Amino acid sequence: MMFSRDIQQTQQIKGNTITNLRKLAKPPEAIMIVLDMALILMKRRIDPIRIDYNLDEPFYTPSKTEILRLLNFSGLLSTLLTIRELNDEIIELLAPYTEIKDLSEKARKAYQDLATLKTWTDKIQSYHAINKEVIPIKDKVQKAENSLRKASRKLARAERELERTEIGLTKCQHDFDVAMKTKQTYQSDYDALLKRRDDANTLISGLTGEKIRWNEQNKAFEQSIEKLVGNTILVTAFLSYCGPFNQDFRQRMLNEWQKQIQQRTIPFSDNFDIIEQLNDEATIGEWNLQGLPNDDLSIQNGIIATSNYRYPLLIDPQLQGKSWIKNMERDNDILITTFNSKMFRQQLEDSISLGRPLLIEDVDEELDPILDHVLEKNYFKIGLTLRVKVGDREVDVNHTFRLYITTKLANPTYSPEVCARVSIIDFTVTQRGLEDQLLSLVIANERAELERERVTLAHETTKNKRMLKELEENLLIKLTSIEGSVLDDPSLVEVLNANKRIAIEVKEKVSIAEDTKMKISTAREEYRPVAVRGSIIYFLMSEIVLVNHMYQISLQQFLGLFHDSIIKSNKIAATQKRIQNINDYLTYRTWFYTTRGLYEEDRLMFTLLLALRIDLRRGKIRYDEFEILIKGGASLDLNTCPPKLFRWLNDSSWLNLLELSRLKEFHDVIDRLQKNERAFKDWFDKESSDLSSLPETYENLNIFHRFLFARCISPDRTISEARNYIQDSLGIKYSEIPVLNLELIWEESDYKTSLLGLLSSGADPTSNIQTLAKKKNIDLFIVSMGQGQEILARRYLQQTITLGGWLLLQNAHLGLDYLEEFYETLIAMDTFYPSFRVWLTTETHSQFPIQILQSSIKFTNESPQGVRAGLKRTYGLINQDKLEYIETIYWRPLLYATSFLHSIVQERRKFGPLGWNIPYEFNQTDWEASVQYIQNHLDDMNPKLNISWKALRYMISEIQYGGRITDDRDRRLMITYAKKWFNELLFSSDFKFYDGYSIPKVKRLDEYIDYIDKFPLIDPPQIFGLHSNADITYSTNRTKSMLERIVHIQPKEASSNISGGGETRDKIVYNLANDMLIKLPKDFIQHEVREKLKNMGILNPMIIFLRQEIHRIDRVIRTVRNSLNDLQLAIDGIIILNDSLRQILDSIYDGRVPIDWARYSWESSTLGFWFSELLDRYTQYNNWLNYGRPKCFWMTGFFNPNGNKELVYKDKSRMHTSRGGATGG
Template identity: 30%
Template sequence: RLAFNTVFRKAIERAEASDDIQGRISNLTEAITYFTFLYVGQGLFERDKLIFLAQTTFQILLRSKEIELTELNFLLRFTIEHTYKSPVDFLTTQSWSAIALMDEFRGLDRDIEGSAKRWKKWVDSECPEKEKFPQEWKSKTSFQKLIMLRALRPDRMTYALRNFVEEKLGSKYVDGTRIDLAKSYEESSPATPIFFILSPGVDPLKDVEALGKKLDFTIDSGKFHNISLGQGQEVVAEEALKKAARHGHWVILQNIHLVVKWLGTLEKLLEEHSRESHPDYRVFISAEPAPSPEEHVIPQGILENSLKIINEPPTGMLANLHAALYNFDQDTLELCTREQEFKSIFFSLCYFHTCVAGRLKFGPQGWNRRYPFNVGDLTICVNVLYNYLEANSKVPWEDLRYLFGEIMYGGHITDDWDRRLCRTYLEEFMNPSLLEGDFALAPGFLAPPNLDYSGYHKYIDEMLPLENPVLYGLHPNAEIDFLTVLSENLFKTLLEMQPRNLLAGEVSGQSVEEKVKNVLDEILEKLPEEFNIAEIMQKSTIRSPYTLVCFQECERMNILIQEIRKSLKQLDLGLKGELTFSVTMEAVQSSLFYDLVPDAWTKLAYPSTYSLAQWFNDLLMRCRELDIWTQDLVLPAVVWLSGFFNPQSFLTAIMQSMARKNNWSLDKMCLTTDITKKSREDYGHPPREGAYIFGLFMEGARWDIQAGVIAEARLKELTPAMPVIFVRAIPADRQETKNIYKCPVYKTKIRGPTYVWTFNLKSKEKPAKWVLAGVALLLAV
């Protein structure tokens, strides 16, 4: 509050000193922006802080007429309805489709084709947001450059947006400042607690204890009370607060989000003890942020009265590997009588911990599901390592791998593919060759020799390569994908923060209702009629497994079409005022406005990551495929596997039809896949047995058509399409197991719950390489 008043007073003085009214307003705008940033922005994670700053910048620039609302709307929405194949090899289909969509930048596509070499150099540069655009495009405004960059290099938008804020507001907003607890303590008081918003890998207790040691507030002196809430510790906390308020002690209440029912009592106690308490009395609080607004449990009163502090978790291999080592000391390294083995495995274990924790940032390609790997897992594993080495004459590699991978870290893991990943990491990092010297933990990073504690830290600083997904076993493309997803989520949040009437009305001269009505009418006009199941069934008396799949798909499509038509007609009546506007109708209206698929449709549909425009085009394609199939109920020459609600049912039908034909037992069969060298157009009729399928994409690697094996992915080619795949069933004992990678197939990039099947793909490399790279086949990207 002191800082707030000081800065505000200075701003008023500057404003009053200005001769013109515009000068006064701009000075006050700057002051208010900066206060808000200080008291809101500093209590946010980096991503949220950037969203907050970008929204503030956009609003200021709109008011001062520096940017047009049409341009802002375009940047935030970026709706791509139709895709166009890129004529240049350095731009993806998505990027080229975005360029074709940009009416405000007519001629950009021609210039890129005409000066491909210059544009390729710009697109391929490491930080294109810092480079000048080729040709006359460099004269565009910085905001227009943001729009172009979002089309050409969406993965760099987080950095570009940060640069844009810095240019418009000043560097003080974007400079990362590590919060000094001593300064925050000076601003605190008995009535103003310090609230730590927890993030993974950050422990505020150490900082508080270090400050307490300097000021003589320690557990040994009896002036420091550390209570970790949960397990009935509320009574202990109440007593500690009472005692501390009377005698001027410090209290730290950890993880208050675990005691939801007691938080109301805590709010009252903090207010009660803040009055007439000892001037040295201080309260420190910590809690994890809620995953969603609905799960937010901390009372507003506690948050409003506290100084909120966030320390971002360390990012990158370098910071996290150091952080893993900081949990130990020289004494740990001297614990074991078998020093060489202990130190080697200990360091490898720290690297393993850093990999499994660091992979989380790469989303589903890193781990199918998110797991709370923590420092406790690592410290327990080090204790287990010490005990096992002391008790055995030989290093029990298999036992250690099992305990680390299945019990300690594996205890968190719920997905079978993630369990395979954890096991593969340990097989790579924990084996006898680790002790032989020249063992590489990652390309360009050898396991260190026998060093002391500070020597290991120095070795990391000097020998660890620059941050790269390769250090985790992933392909460099994983970084591009992760940054692109981050950027998309950021803009989605920014769009939802805009005033709806402003975005709808000022851009198109329409109200929200008129814009929604246009979208609604367009969907109803194109929505196909439902399939006549009775009529289709009469076309064939033979009920083969394939025809049953066709009937099931038509039935599910009918249910979805019925729901879309019903909800849109109800919304139409609601907009006309002929029907009472319900919560459901409001949710559909909001989704149509923001180009999102309504939840009511999603529940009856297939998993998809598309925006509404793309999703509806995809729905029409699925209906067309079913139309072709239902004409005569003959299996299409090449089946679009991605077009099924339930692709598993079609793959099972392949097994059933071959089991009947060959009189095989279904439970002793499996599918085998042969990747052809052809595309869909090369086939005129289906095979005698099995089926040809298409529509799959590979993530994490690519398929080498000539060699017929999985190969290293090409840079920036994130999800190359697969050729046609011939799928048939064989007895399980005949399947090939040598030089095979068991590749999971998922419906979307979300992976996890969208698992479909496992395809055995040929590989010259050992399968561990593809496991660590997170290689999978996807039905839609």
């Protein structure tokens, strides 16, 4: 191919090229050398070889004469092109020319057209070299071809012979095939008959095993068909109405529906089980593996969420439902969004059109109107395509689209329109469900191999059960799809055999798995007490949110504490001891974590409830005892109870004792009081709160029963006995709240966990945060939230995220609109500076974002209650260097005295007006300023002179602390404290603030703390300069407040079955309402009232007063009657139980006065007292109206007692004036 191209190039040399070259007097050297080569190729004569040194490079002298002859040769080019064969001599002659460097390039430059002759010469030489190798091969090929021709002739003869032979063979083969085909036909028919017989036997044998099960299923199907209508009614009613309710209420609704159906003679299944009706074990197993708890309520929730026509809205404060949905729909590419997302609308449209599941999380009580058409499924067809309006756009609807909505709100109130559009499902975690979850966490840490085996087993069991179900369904489908005889389908037997073999294997695996599951379950149950304890604590932590919205805690936070407790608790080989260690650590860790985020007034309540809940679960106390402890005799009516036997007891204590006598331990309490009245009265009148001196009839009571007895008979002793009970039940370390340590809280946090300080009067942690930031050498940026501060907060947030530092948002409740954006920023943050943290301070606000509350570490900075706690907190802020600041005998006593005074002035606030006429906000800065003044005074003091006590007392009592005091009597009190405690006697060995409270003669900080720890938990009121009655008032009020809050947070759905009464909560309230309606007096008939008042002198001021009082009491009676009638109708299901009626129901059950009643009436401690007073007031008004003005009045039985008193005085004055005037006349 290359050689041909060279021939073509050589042929393109033009004729005039040779002519022009011939005319040249002296052709170029390169051209002469090329033409010399042409002479050699054409085998012409050349001149003898001589070296020409005049050339650029010395070489042979060209044969000029011969070259001119060659140029004159007209067939030059054609002759060259016909040359095909060369000999070795020519090649040898050409070799020196070939080796000339760059000859081709020089020839091309000299004469472009003749340069191709050089190329042609080179190719001829190459052709000769190749041809030397090819010619011998060609000879061999020629010989081989000759041999092939001879062999081909022999083959042709052989093929002709073969053809004749094959013709004969074909005939024989045909005969043979006909014979064999006949044989095979007979054999096939025979084999088919045998196989048909075997298949029939196999089918009979294989299906015989299914006969019993299919017969049973057939009967069950027949019964199911008979009861289909009733079952369908129950199932559809359950899916439609039961979602928002808890397990107890769902079961009550099902029971009630079954009664209604039964009354109408509609058949339904015996032992109707909604889970069996709507789901199977394999699906439930898959849900469990995807994170759905295994309790009945959670499974029912899963059924409603996946089976309802309406899209589900999950009330999911613990995020269990959301986690399950994410796992369940993970393989379907679920899309997760929120209403606040900038891409929400686009995400919604994409999910609808592409058929992706969509989860809208963390919604509030209102849904975005853009969802209205989607939720109502207002689809319309355009051609064959379903479409729906999303806002102002039409979007194609993919049939695989699914929508899920979740909210973190624990008790949201949705409008009827929202309830009609979605299926609301209460996904609040149940105690049993949480126990199982916590148990898995414990086992995963303590017996990891056991938990792995359990999870693996669960996967295998679910898979095997699913396989069994599929095998059964496939077999039935195969049988029902056969046309003609079952023996005509050859694959049926194969399917049956495969099913039978696999079914046997699977059943064996399932059986083994069940046995293994039982063994694992037994081993796991050993650790059940840890899960139980965790569940008790979590539900209590969740319930205190009802006391204060700011006490929110998420399940994830609790699980973190739970895991932390397992890891950090003392490990020991003995299982029971290890369980005890985990429970002890968990209880204290969660108590410590929770109480530091509670206000002081709620800490004792939480600790007491923690002890009570744990003892209730242990069985150490009974539920009826617990009910009496928190309610006492609040539900009793004084008018219907036996008369009070002891004048020294108040009415409330008498009713409490009557209720207490229902307990077997106190069944004879009234008799014992009668027999030992003097001893009990002496004990009752004692100032000491110690119950160890109880009369001997009750000296052997256990600590809880002493507590219960004190709560019933002497409310002022309840607080002290509660502390004793807590110490006995939980331990002494629970009796005192630990000192706030911001550094420890900071170490527990991370960049996504905010630190939230709850503000109260005189308790702002800002200075403490600034001190800690300075100690850690971290930049602190402070923004005081309010109008327009969002811009600054946003800038500082981005700056601290990028460059590090702390951001403090003060008064965050004033910037609620920004907090949502702030939370979204934290959640979306991927990169952050390690030192980045956010601190917030806020007052209590009902609209504060739950997301922030549930994801933050909360703390309060209130002054702790008690002198001991106050001193410990103050000395917790002091280091050893502070104690050794001045080497003088005055410094440490003065520091201690100032700290003691600080605790006293703060603690007096708890006594209300008895402590200070005005509650001043004394705080840590007052103490710091006083201490700083003392330091400066001692530094500047002449060692030879004494302390200027007058100046010191003045600065402390009238400047540092006194600067806050505005009341003259309060100022006198402060000055008195200073005079009494800041004088020369302070340094004497016998100085004391009060008995047992002196100044320790120590030097080290730990010695001070040890000394302070010896103070009593409950301080005598005398230490504050108050009478013991002041403490009675304080303790009684605090007891009342604490018990009211405990009653308020109790689960409202609890039935008395728990306490052994057998009646539900609604039934108890219904009966109480009925009893009150029977006792409630009739309304005053207005025209009769007017007539009687007219006869009594309608313009008489006293009669006018009576008319006003009757009008007000009549309004109260009508309100009570209408409320009770509506409440009974609501309980019967005739009208809706609205929020107002629900509050009344809760109040009656708890023995409290409903808010709607109290609004129009008077205050009272219990419902029983209030209702008795209602009857007594009515009696007073009715007697006055019917029998004339009474000789004496029950003053507190009037709405306006002061008005009555003034009218009595005026009336009496007019009588005296009238008589005086007559006498004088």
